[in-house]
Amino acid sequence: MRVIILNGPMGVGKTTVGKAIANKYAGTAFIDGDWCLDIHPFIGNKETKTMAIDNIHHLINNYRTCSECKQIVLVWLMDEQWVYDSLVTGIRDMGMDMLEVTLWCDAEELKKRWVNDVICEWRTDEWLEISKKSLPYFKRQKMVLDTSGINIAKIVDMIME
Template sequence: MKVIIINGPMGVGKTTIGKYIANKNPKTAFIDGDWCMDLHPFVGNRETKSMAVNNILHMVDNYSKCTECKMIVLVWLMDDAWVYESIIDGIKNIGLDINSVTLICSKEKLIERWKDDTACEWRTDEWLDASIKSLSYFETLKNTLDTSELSVEKVTDKISNSFSIQ
């Protein structure tokens, strides 16, 4: 079973792309890491991130045992190397094939997308500033894909072609 991991800053389009891939590929499970750490008010410390990693790996393991599931798409903002490595190591221990991409975009495009997304409760000026500041970190990661000038379909095609999906 293949696991596609989509990482990147808030507002870059991880959820949109992940859902698009899942919808185009029958028998695909979609996991949004935010579901696994939905605390009110939000607390993003080592303890809560560790809990979310455990929750994500539990879901991945359960989907891997389901005969109706043939692929998993996991989207989550992993801006700590230890979080990303914990996810990768955990999925490897389950015995699944991993393909990972980090989505990035220009500051201008991030702001534009942010302003267009009126449905998400996280789209505040405070979180936009945090996301902009995180761009430089995500740009240093391996296997990045700049989505600034790409449509959802083009990003999905690039990911699908890179990872031999479909």
């Protein structure tokens, strides 16, 4: 079984792309890492991120043992290397294959997507600036897919090729 990991800046489209993959390929489990760290108010420190990683590993392991599950798509903003490394190590320890993709777009495209996402409570001007500042970090990651100007269906096809 394979785990598709979608990382990238806030607002780039990880959730949208992940759900599109899950909807297109039967037997795909969808995990949003934010669900595994849903504390109100939000607290993103070492303790809570470690807990979220553990929660994600448990979910992946449960899906791994389900005969109906063929693959897993995980979306989560991992902007610290230790978080990403811990997550990947745990998945490898389960003996699972991984496809790791960092979604990226330029600042202009990010702003367009941000404005069009009226559902997410995080889509404030302040968080947009924080997300824009993270673009250089994500562009340096491995397996970066520049999604600027590309529609969701094409992004899904590019990932799944």
